[in-house]
Amino acid sequence: MSDADPSRSPPKLWGGRFSQDTDAFVERFTASVPFDQRLYRQDIAGSIAHARMLQQAGVLTAAECEQILAGLEEIRAEIESGGFAWSVPLEDVHMNIEARLTQRIGEAGKKLHTGRSRNDQVATDLRLFLREAIDQITGELERLQWALVELAEREADTVMPGFTHLQVAQPVTFGHHMLAWYEMLARDRTRLADCRRRTNVMPLGAAALAGTTFPIDRELTRAQLGFDAVSANSLDAVSDRDFAIEFAAAASLVMMHLSRCAEELVLWSSAQFGFIDLPDRFCTGSSIMPQKKNPDVPELVRGKTGRVYGHLMSLLTLMKSQPLAYNKDNQEDKEPVFDTVDTLHGSVRAFADMLPALQVNRARCRQAAAEGFATATDLADYLVRHGLPFRDAHAAVGAAVAEAVTRGCDLADLPLEVLQGFSAQIEADVYEVLAVEGSVASRDHVGGTAPARVRAAAAVARRHLEASRESAESQS
Numbered sequence: 001m002s003d004a005d006p007s008r009s010p011p012k013l014w015g016g017r018f019s020q021d022t023d024a025f026v027e028r029f030t031a032s033v034p035f036d037q038r039l040y041r042q043d044i045a046g047s048i049a050h051a052r053m054l055q056q057a058g059v060l061t062a063a064e065c066e067q068i069l070a071g072l073e074e075i076r077a078e079i080e081s082g083g084f085a086w087s088v089p090l091e092d093v094h095m096n097i098e099a100r101l102t103q104r105i106g107e108a109g110k111k112l113h114t115g116r117s118r119n120d121q122v123a124t125d126l127r128l129f130l131r132e133a134i135d136q137i138t139g140e141l142e143r144l145q146w147a148l149v150e151l152a153e154r155e156a157d158t159v160m161p162g163f164t165h166l167q168v169a170q171p172v173t174f175g176h177h178m179l180a181w182y183e184m185l186a187r188d189r190t191r192l193a194d195c196r197r198r199t200n201v202m203p204l205g206a207a208a209l210a211g212t213t214f215p216i217d218r219e220l221t222r223a224q225l226g227f228d229a230v231s232a233n234s235l236d237a238v239s240d241r242d243f244a245i246e247f248a249a250a251a252s253l254v255m256m257h258l259s260r261c262a263e264e265l266v267l268w269s270s271a272q273f274g275f276i277d278l279p280d281r282f283c284t285g286s287s288i289m290p291q292k293k294n295p296d297v298p299e300l301v302r303g304k305t306g307r308v309y310g311h312l313m314s315l316l317t318l319m320k321s322q323p324l325a326y327n328k329d330n331q332e333d334k335e336p337v338f339d340t341v342d343t344l345h346g347s348v349r350a351f352a353d354m355l356p357a358l359q360v361n362r363a364r365c366r367q368a369a370a371e372g373f374a375t376a377t378d379l380a381d382y383l384v385r386h387g388l389p390f391r392d393a394h395a396a397v398g399a400a401v402a403e404a405v406t407r408g409c410d411l412a413d414l415p416l417e418v419l420q421g422f423s424a425q426i427e428a429d430v431y432e433v434l435a436v437e438g439s440v441a442s443r444d445h446v447g448g449t450a451p452a453r454v455r456a457a458a459a460v461a462r463r464h465l466e467a468s469r470e471s472a473e474s475q476s
């Protein structure tokens with residue numbers, strides 16, 4: 001191939017043994033640079049650490065190392081200013097940067113790839129990328145948790161119906177409901193933290209698959225890049241993508257949780273429920289129906305859950321049946337990982353921005369809780385406290401509910417004499433347990449919905465959030 005002919009691709013960095021140019025379509029088909037250029041920061045950081053280590057090991061001279069570091073910094077600036085010409089014939093982010101380095105600094109640039117391979121390079125880049133993404137997503141999850149704790153405190157006394165089968169079951173407090181969401185996210189954070197531990201292991205040094213003949217010092221690169229450990233087996237190091245799958249699995253669970261919350265927000269903001277008002281700036285209107293205010297953000301988050309589940313399936317299927325060690329299949333890991341990161345980050349962020357502005361219609365919530373015989377269980381418990389076996393109490397209350405249905409009223413609206421017709425144990429104090437406030441206040445134990453318990457649970461959550469913030473600050 002002639003360098004002089006501008007219509008031809010630049011020579012391949014691996015072109016030595018080839019006698020034919022790559023097919024033009026195959027060149028595009030196999031290239032990853034359109035999407036993996038996103039790894040340029042991680043790739044440059046990895047190269048800087050590698051070059052410094054090579055110098056310490058006596059493979060590069062100090063002058064060569066200096067030139068490489070300066071050249072890489074310039075390339076980073078070039079990429080960030082938009083002035084870098086990404087080349088598809090150069091395949092991927094790694095060879096684009098390396099070729100540009102040699103173009104800029106000459107001979108020394110050709111020495112950077114000593115003792116490494118794109119196989120350990122790309123695995124390192126992806127781990128660095130995901131580590132940072134996990135930290136950012138964790139930060140957004142924390143912001144969302146704070147919003148939930150604050151809502152829980154604000155609405156600790158707000159009574160609403162609790163549902164089973166989407167039928168009114170028993171009264172709960174709105175704050176209690178918010179803390180249920182909080183618990184889901186608390187579990188999600190532990191899963192992400194766990195995934196981060198296995199992500200933060202350094203493959204660099206595995207080279208193509210078998211390690212390298214050069215006297216590398218993996219501990220030096222590990223420390224520079226902030227990895228917790230170096231991989232113990234070179235074959236595993238270049239081929240393992242468990243961390244990406246674990247991330248997609250943890251992300252799927254977060255999205256599933258957000259989707260459940262989204263579903264409730266959609267229901268609650270409908271005219272039929274009327275429990276909440278979503279801030280206008282998180283909703284959109286209809287181009288034809290002027291009255292509409294659609295809960296687009298929750299709906300979209302619910303919808304985006306599917307693509308994250310899809311990425312989990314893609315990654316699992318991508319890895320299935322791959323023989324050791326690296327295979328080109330692995331190039332297909334990037335788009336699912338990137339899209340999972342973007343989708344998850346955006347979804348959590350949208351919720352964290354939206355929830356503090358949620359308006360709760362307290363009167364409507366209370367009314368809905370009082371409407372569906374939500375305190376029937378409280379009446380049964382009352383009868384038990386007055387000596388009836390629970391099954392008999394259940395039957396008596398069932399009959400009382402039937403009477404209320406016939407009269408078209410609630411249990412609390414039945415006159416005392418009528419209630420006493422169902423059980424002689426009933427006295428005037430029954431109306432305290434039939435009131436929704438009495439019902440929630442009496443569920444006064446750890447994990448219960450009583451306002452006092454909700455405040456206590458919110459205080460515990462606050463302490464957890466503060467402790468995790470402090471430990472994050474002390475680490476950074």
Ligand code: ARG
Pocket residue numbers: 032036091092118119122326328330331332
């Ligand atoms: N672009 C490749 C990837 O994303 C980099 C590693 C290529 N290695 C190779 N032996 N072809 O996986």
